[in-house]
Amino acid sequence: MFTIEHDFDATIITLVDEGAPHPEALRDDVIITAFEDCVTLRQFDPRREDDVVITFSLSQLRELAAALDLPEGSYRLNPKSGHG
Template sequence: MQYIVTKQILVSLPRRWQAADMFTIEHEFDSTVITVIDEGETQLQEDVTVNVFAECVTVEQLDPQSEEVQYLQLSHQQIRDLAAALDLPEGIYRLVPEKS
């Protein structure tokens, strides 16, 4: 594990992440807003903003060619599936809750 200190918060990062990766988290009245900032050296992309509401999650990013913000709305289940899929090999999967 790698550890960094930012704003007096100790964060444990998985090895696949780099300390240069940057994002912000803000808690609004009706949502949590996460902004992912691309700080790479080449082919920088526009910031990605994720709004987590009680009923859904929206993802938005400015399209530099059209200069319009592109929106995507996902359910919380779709977000859980997407997070699980990031570390799985090619295949077809169904997520099933663990029985306690």
């Protein structure tokens, strides 16, 4: 299950883990916040008792999306014309 909310300066997507057959195997929600210049992923880590936050630049996010559909290897995406 997931939710989508549009805030003033960001879009917030929350991914809820419902797939584990045993409740103890469920992971905490993943909160994805898309800003104009970056995307953050946030998840509570019960071992640290704190949130873990990862921030992607938009180019890193594009590369991640491309990598999900590629075989093992090393790649460099060609920049789109007019974008550097």
